[in-house]
Amino acid sequence: MNLEEAKKRITELSAELMQHNYNYYILSQPSISDFDFDHLLKELEQLEKSFPEFALPNSPTQQVGGDITKNFVQVKHKYPMLSLGNTYSQDELQEFDDRIRKTIGNDFGYVCELKFDGLAISITYEKGVLVRAVTRGDGVQGDELTNNVKTIRSIPQQLKGNFPPSFEIRGEIFMHRKTFERLNNELKKELLDQGVDEDKIAERLYKNPRNFASGSLKMQDSKAVAKRSLDAFLYFVYSDETLCATHAESLKLAESWGFQVSDHFKVCQNITEVMAFINKYEKERNQLSYEIDGVVIKVNEYRHQKELGFTAKVPRWAISYKYKAETAISKLKEVTFQVGRTGAITPVANLVPVQLAGTTVKRASLYNADEIERLDLYEYDTVFVEKGGEIIPKITGVDVSKRDLFARKIEYITHCPECKTLLIRKEGEAIHYCPNDSHCAPQLIGRMEHFISRRAMNIEGLGGETVAGLFHKGLIRSYADLYELTYEQLNGLEFESEEDLEGKKKKRSIKEKGADNIIKGIEASKAIPFERVLFSLGIRMIGETVAKKLAQHFGTIEKLMAASVEELSDINEIGGKIAENLVKFFADADNVNLVMKLKNHGLIMEVVYDPNEVRSNKFEGQTFLVSGSFSISRDDLKKLIERNGGKNVGSISKSLNYLIAGDKMGPEKLKKATDLGIRMISEDEFMGLL
Numbered sequence: 001m002n003l004e005e006a007k008k009r010i011t012e013l014s015a016e017l018m019q020h021n022y023n024y025y026i027l028s029q030p031s032i033s034d035f036d037f038d039h040l041l042k043e044l045e046q047l048e049k050s051f052p053e054f055a056l057p058n059s060p061t062q063q064v065g066g067d068i069t070k071n072f073v074q075v076k077h078k079y080p081m082l083s084l085g086n087t088y089s090q091d092e093l094q095e096f097d098d099r100i101r102k103t104i105g106n107d108f109g110y111v112c113e114l115k116f117d118g119l120a121i122s123i124t125y126e127k128g129v130l131v132r133a134v135t136r137g138d139g140v141q142g143d144e145l146t147n148n149v150k151t152i153r154s155i156p157q158q159l160k161g162n163f164p165p166s167f168e169i170r171g172e173i174f175m176h177r178k179t180f181e182r183l184n185n186e187l188k189k190e191l192l193d194q195g196v197d198e199d200k201i202a203e204r205l206y207k208n209p210r211n212f213a214s215g216s217l218k219m220q221d222s223k224a225v226a227k228r229s230l231d232a233f234l235y236f237v238y239s240d241e242t243l244c245a246t247h248a249e250s251l252k253l254a255e256s257w258g259f260q261v262s263d264h265f266k267v268c269q270n271i272t273e274v275m276a277f278i279n280k281y282e283k284e285r286n287q288l289s290y291e292i293d294g295v296v297i298k299v300n301e302y303r304h305q306k307e308l309g310f311t312a313k314v315p316r317w318a319i320s321y322k323y324k325a326e327t328a329i330s331k332l333k334e335v336t337f338q339v340g341r342t343g344a345i346t347p348v349a350n351l352v353p354v355q356l357a358g359t360t361v362k363r364a365s366l367y368n369a370d371e372i373e374r375l376d377l378y379e380y381d382t383v384f385v386e387k388g389g390e391i392i393p394k395i396t397g398v399d400v401s402k403r404d405l406f407a408r409k410i411e412y413i414t415h416c417p418e419c420k421t422l423l424i425r426k427e428g429e430a431i432h433y434c435p436n437d438s439h440c441a442p443q444l445i446g447r448m449e450h451f452i453s454r455r456a457m458n459i460e461g462l463g464g465e466t467v468a469g470l471f472h473k474g475l476i477r478s479y480a481d482l483y484e485l486t487y488e489q490l491n492g493l494e495f496e497s498e499e500d501l502e503g504k505k506k507k508r509s510i511k512e513k514g515a516d517n518i519i520k521g522i523e524a525s526k527a528i529p530f531e532r533v534l535f536s537l538g539i540r541m542i543g544e545t546v547a548k549k550l551a552q553h554f555g556t557i558e559k560l561m562a563a564s565v566e567e568l569s570d571i572n573e574i575g576g577k578i579a580e581n582l583v584k585f586f587a588d589a590d591n592v593n594l595v596m597k598l599k600n601h602g603l604i605m606e607v608v609y610d611p612n613e614v615r616s617n618k619f620e621g622q623t624f625l626v627s628g629s630f631s632i633s634r635d636d637l638k639k640l641i642e643r644n645g646g647k648n649v650g651s652i653s654k655s656l657n658y659l660i661a662g663d664k665m666g667p668e669k670l671k672k673a674t675d676l677g678i679r680m681i682s683e684d685e686f687m688g689l690l
């Protein structure tokens with residue numbers, strides 16, 4: 001990135017983020033997901049780091065106060081936050097027990113606790129009030145996340161009972177499985193709404209509850225953290241004074257002060273009891289509402305802990321036993337191929353149903369052709385299935401010894417299973433695509449989903465599933481068909497949802513109210529401004545920003561349709577590829593037809609300036625004088641100035657920033673303005689500034 005590009009991007013990002021902040025805090029109408037906000041903020045931070053000379057003094061990255069905190073402050077831990085030695089083997093656990101007995105003899109107990117799969121946190125309380133919460137970080141110092149941690153309901157801000165005046169308590173912040181699924185589904189919907197490619201969505205979703213919890217906790221905005229419904233278990237008290245003699249007692253004490261301590265812990269008298277605890281929870285872990293990845297075993301008596309002490313890295317008095325990812329064995333029935341909304345092909349292994357980590361698994365993703373090759377998969381193979389940190393199970397290996405003598409190797413398809421078009425695979429990419437974007441059913445449905453989405457035509461009452469249902473029922477083939485739907489057609493309509501990765505289909509039907517909402521939503525979409533209609537058309541490479549640029553530049557769809565590649569690529573920010581795509585799109589008679597049909601249905605195909613709309617603070621501190629006559633009324637023009645932060649003045653003076661000159665402007669004004677060197681602009685130029 002060169003200097004000019006960096007400067008431009010920094011200015012752009014700053015303006016965009018400021019607008020989002022304004023929408024969020026002032027209008028209470030967030031226009032972007034927290035996730036995307038954080039993403040943009042991070043991009044800006046990086047750029048400002050590399051090009052500090054371009055950082056705005058009031059950059060959104062510097063904003064403190066309100067609910068936004070700058071990067072987190074690093075705080076040194078009073079007691080270092082060590083990790084634990086860990087093992088996957090019960091033999092090693094026996095060795096751990098032997099070592100301990102050698103040092104402290106046989107008169108002691110163990111406390112077994114679950115090893116919660118989340119984020120370690122250390123919280124300081126002074127006089128019963130939560131004063132500081134710090135992540136583990138590198139063990140010596142971590143991020144201070146006090147405000148974010150305060151949003152977690154199970155962490156008390158004010159203690160009750162008989163607590164010591166000053167102490168630290170440590171525990172794990174986590175997200176319940178159900179919350180994870182709900183929020184990830186919401187995030188997915190939001191990304192689809194924003195027109196993110198389906199095959200890019202998986203990358204943007206959180207892989208497991210732990211990732212989601214940690215991503216949430218590190219957000220800059222505590223209000224957004226509060227929405228993530230995080231939870232916490234506390235498991236260790238640090239205090240300079242002696243509060244009790246054993247770890248188990250300290251857990252009870254912490255509970256009495258108002259902390260959430262897990263019920264699933266046990267004082268064990270020997271290592272046999274410890275192993276029984278481990279085995280019990282290995283079986284029962286799937287019934288817990290949150291994920292655990294093992295069991296933590298701690299020597300119960302503090303005096304013994306003290307005697308055992310620490311190695312350089314870990315305490316000698318504790319260890320964690322980690323569970324291996326569960327594996328199941330199943331048999332491959334067949335490999336099917338799904339076509340995504342962008343034409344991306346996903347191979348899916350259909351398996352003989354098998355129980356794994358609490359659910360029945362029938363299918364596993366095979367990702368792409370390379371993965372099938374890597375597994376060297378044959379028909380009817382016996383396969384190992386694992387649920388790693390991820391929700392969708394995967395095949396980790398094949399038991400070749402069980403392979404059928406006459407089984408054939410799995411061949412990747414060459415043609416689209418939906419429309420039979422020859423598939424393509426772009427250079428350097430792992431995924432195959434169906435290039436038939438204008439006639440392949442799932443791709444048409446995908447475009448329809450984009451069309452109705454919140455950022456596009458925002459057709460309320462209509463969701464992706466219903467659109468797919470209407471498509472399969474033959475009621476809609478193009479966007480224009482939406483505007484011909486009737487209440488009678490919709491009311492009582494029954495359809496099946498599409499298969500999910502588990503192979504489940506659900507029966508759906510549209511009721512009276514639903515039908516009414518759809519019709520109303522479609523009607524309301526006729527008020528969507530031109531730039532968004534243009535974005536909704538789903539023309540390749542025409543995202544929101546480009547659509548806005550084009551709408552402002554051309555003003556009407558007719559002018560845009562008539563533009564040549566040269567004319568288009570002359571516009572700032574419109575590259576040659578975009579220009580070519582546009583020209584190609586409008587060269588197709590079907591598309592022109594579609595646009596005209598939409599126009600006839602009443603969709604807005606030209607820029608309409610609404611003087612009542614609040615727009616920006618673009619003209620803050622600047623003065624304008626409006627003189628002459630314009631295509632809109634002078635009052636409307638003045639409103640536009642005000643709504644964008646500018647000030648209208650009645651006469652020309654040295655301090656005037658702009659004179660907007662219309663037709664028939666008086667000659668005296670012209671002379672005075674010229675003498676004083678005032679910047680004169682036309683109506684068009686003014687709109688351009690907007």
Ligand code: IVH
Binds near residue numbers: 083120136235315
């Ligand atoms: S005790 C010195 N108890 O596991 C004692 N840790 O690998 C330190 N963890 O960083 C920790 N559940 O994030 C303890 N019941 C539990 C735990 C637990 C999860 C995590 C914790 C720690 C890591 C150590």
